[in-house]
Amino acid sequence: MNKFSSLLIVSLLSGTITLGAYKLFFEPNNGFGSKLSVASDNYARNVNLGGTENSDLTSAAESAVHYVVHVKNVSVSEVPTNPIMEYFYGYRGGQQQTQIGTGSGVIISQDGYIVTNNHVIQNATELEVTLNNNKSYKAKLIGTDSKMDIALLKVDADEKLPYATFGNSDNMRIGEWVLAVGNPYNLNSTVTAGIVSAKARDLSNTGIQSFIQTDAAVNPGNSGGALVNTRGELVGINTMISSPTGSYTGYSFAVPSNITRKIIEDLMEYGNVQRGALGVEGQELNSAVSKEFDIKQTQGFYVNSVSKNSGAEKAGLKKGDIIIRLDNQTVNSFSDLTSYINTKRPNDVVQVGILRNNENKTVPVKLTKKELINVDYKGFEFEELSAQDKKRFQLNEGIKIKDVTNQEYLEYAEILKGSIILSIDGNKITSMDQASRILNSKTNNQRFRVVLITQNGKQLEMIL
Numbered sequence: 001m002n003k004f005s006s007l008l009i010v011s012l013l014s015g016t017i018t019l020g021a022y023k024l025f026f027e028p029n030n031g032f033g034s035k036l037s038v039a040s041d042n043y044a045r046n047v048n049l050g051g052t053e054n055s056d057l058t059s060a061a062e063s064a065v066h067y068v069v070h071v072k073n074v075s076v077s078e079v080p081t082n083p084i085m086e087y088f089y090g091y092r093g094g095q096q097q098t099q100i101g102t103g104s105g106v107i108i109s110q111d112g113y114i115v116t117n118n119h120v121i122q123n124a125t126e127l128e129v130t131l132n133n134n135k136s137y138k139a140k141l142i143g144t145d146s147k148m149d150i151a152l153l154k155v156d157a158d159e160k161l162p163y164a165t166f167g168n169s170d171n172m173r174i175g176e177w178v179l180a181v182g183n184p185y186n187l188n189s190t191v192t193a194g195i196v197s198a199k200a201r202d203l204s205n206t207g208i209q210s211f212i213q214t215d216a217a218v219n220p221g222n223s224g225g226a227l228v229n230t231r232g233e234l235v236g237i238n239t240m241i242s243s244p245t246g247s248y249t250g251y252s253f254a255v256p257s258n259i260t261r262k263i264i265e266d267l268m269e270y271g272n273v274q275r276g277a278l279g280v281e282g283q284e285l286n287s288a289v290s291k292e293f294d295i296k297q298t299q300g301f302y303v304n305s306v307s308k309n310s311g312a313e314k315a316g317l318k319k320g321d322i323i324i325r326l327d328n329q330t331v332n333s334f335s336d337l338t339s340y341i342n343t344k345r346p347n348d349v350v351q352v353g354i355l356r357n358n359e360n361k362t363v364p365v366k367l368t369k370k371e372l373i374n375v376d377y378k379g380f381e382f383e384e385l386s387a388q389d390k391k392r393f394q395l396n397e398g399i400k401i402k403d404v405t406n407q408e409y410l411e412y413a414e415i416l417k418g419s420i421i422l423s424i425d426g427n428k429i430t431s432m433d434q435a436s437r438i439l440n441s442k443t444n445n446q447r448f449r450v451v452l453i454t455q456n457g458k459q460l461e462m463i464l
Contacts, residue, residue: 056230057177057179057191057193057230059232060179060228060229060230060231060232061179061181061191063162063232064164064179064181064191064226064228064232065132065181065189065191066131066132066133066162067106067107067108067132067161067162067163067164068104068105068106068107068132068181068182068183068189068225068226069104069105069106069107069114069129069130069131069132070102070103070104070105070129070130070183070186070188071102071103071104071105071114071116071120071121071127071128071129071139071153071224072100072101072102072127072128072129072130073100073101073102073103073120073121073122073123073124073126073127074098074099074100074124074125074126074127074128075098075099075100075101075123075124075125076097076098076099076125101120102183102186102221103116103117103120103121103183103221103222103223103224104116104120104182104183104221104222104223104224104225104238105120105129105153105224105225106164106224106225106226106234106237107131107161107162107163107164108163108164108166108234108264109161109163110160110161110162110163111157111160111161112137112154112155112156112157112161113142113152113153113154113264113268114129114139114152114153114154114155115150115151115152115153115224115237115260115264116150116151116153116223116224116237117149117150117151117223117224117237117239118144118145118146118148118149118150118151119149119223120151120223120224121141121144121151121153124141126138127139127140127141127153129153129155131161132188132189135157137155137156137157138155139153139154139155140153140154140155141153142154142267142268143267143268143271143272144267145263145267145273146396147430147431148255148259148260148263148273148342149239149255150237150255150260150263150264151224152263152264152267152268164226164228164234165232165233165234166233166234166257166258166260166261167228167229167231167233167234167235167257168235168257168258169212169235169236169256169257169258169259170256170258170329170340172196172199172212172229172235172256173196174195174196174197174198174199175195175196176195176196176229176230177193177194177195177229177230178193178194178195178196178214178216178227178228178229178230178235178236179191179192179193179216179227179228179229179230180192180193180194180214180216180217180218180222180225180226180227180228180238180252181225181226181228182218182221182222182223182224182225182226182238183221183222183225184218184219184220184221184222185219185220185221186221187221190222192216192217192218193216194214194215194216194217194252195214195215195216196212196213196214197213197214197215197251198212198213199212199213200333200335200336200339201213201253201335202334202335202338210256210259210335210336210338210339210342211239211240211253211254211255211256212227212235212236212253212254212255212256213251213252213253214227214251214252214253214254215250215251215252216252217252218238218241218252219241222238222252223238223239224237224238224239225237225238226238227254227257233257234257235254235256235257236254236255236256236257236260237254237255237257237260238252238253238254239253239254239255240252240253241253256339258343259339259342259343261343262342262343262344262345266345274345274346274369275342275345275346275369275370276341276344276345276346276347276348276367276368276369276370277307277310277311277341277346277367277368277369277370278310278311278312278337278341278350278352278365278367279306279307279310279311279312279313279317279365279368280301280303280305280306280307280310280312280317280323281303281304281305281306281307281375281436281437281439281440282301282302282303282304282305282440283301283302283304283334283437283440283441284300284301284302284332284333284334285297285298285299285300285301285302285322286298289302293320295322297322297324297355299324299332299333300322300323300324300331300332300355301322301323301324301331301333301334301336301337302320302321302322303317303318303319303320303321303322303323304319304440305319305376305377305440306318306319307375307376308376309368310368311365311366311367311368312352312365314365314366315352315363315364315365315366316363317352317354317363317365320356321354321355321356322354322355322356323337323352323353323354324353324354324355324360325351325352325353325362326340326341326350326351326352326353327340327350327351331353334437338433341367344367345367346367346368346369346370347366347367348366348367349364349365349366349367350364350365350367351363351364351365352364352365370384370432375432375435375436375439377436377439377440378406378464379404379405379406379407379408379409380401380403380404380405380406380409380416380464381401381402381403381404381405382399382400382401382402382421382432382435383399383400383402383432384399384400384431384432385397385398385399385400385420386400389420393420393453393457395420395422395453397422397428397429397430397431398420398421398422398429398453399420399421399429399431399432399435400418400419400420400421401416401417401418401419401420401421401452402417403417404416404417406464409464415454415455416452416454418454418455419452419453419454419455419460420452420453421435421450421451421452422450422451422452422453422459423450423451424438424439424448424449424450425438425448425449426449447463447464448463448464449461449462449463449464450462450463450464
């Protein structure tokens, strides 16, 4: 961990920051329906400090406070009455203890759909939403995406509700003014302002996250709220802060609205999140990596390998290609790549701009369903956990060893095949993307240490 990040404690907030004004609507489809309208990109962005109309935040704030809600999470846990008996003899029993957590949410349709953070509603036995007009409603959980920390709720209100609208988070620019609206410390309808400090931030090193970073003040209670631009459009859902104290001291982070919108549409239409995959493994370029590969390019994503049966393989991408663009979006880092792919579904076609032998090429790639992508590394073939795997092993994270062709480990193949890798070199494995990133950072002869669970449930530690 570098010196800067070691000073930061990334705190999940319990709250909301919302401001939206671009009208979002759902067209009924199989009961839930899931079509979202998106704000036009055709407007000038003048964000200087000279008092232009775009630096007047009052209109955006006035509309936003009405569709930011307070979310109360009631959970019940069992507190052991005799911890010594439980420790030595496995005795279970105790008193039921009720805990209450609070956060924020954003109304995204007039019929009561609300988006918040997954960590705001996690383990809830009861959910209650309070509007800005102090009306309260019981809420039901429609679906969640724990990897992106997004959850979708629904309330049955007795009136049409004010709702936020989605802006295009890809078009946000560093230095652009934004508002955060939420309920920090249970203070209703609090609005703070700041600028976009950075985009495509990944604080977990998993390669999955891609946050908008701002210096708008957010605090415990803001989680699940909205980040809003000066036109009142929802451009992010505030999720985290970086702070040595747990409260705001500098930067906050929001899930971009384009990713949020795609997750919501998937939850409504399919009941789960549809993840598309490009099918490449590699690493982002910098001076050191470029020197290692003897190339001049210092920005972009270097392809080390292409996954079997993936859209990338079928489109002809190969080792040594440097991905510099996806459709109209520039790719300077791994987070740039993953953030754009996270807005797409299987079978979507992406125009991939690459550098190959110092020549620019554009290759259309049809995305593959993420669960069908296998990663091969030095004779070990990995795949994502299926729903059956997660249920059987009672796990939410990890990757599965599908096959072993490495000659050195063939005698252990029957033990290794079907095992679940929990960590690599001490890094807890949460996804195939993260595993690929760690493995592709290794040199050719470098081994790695894994902790895994075998088919019979035994935990092993091995050097591969």
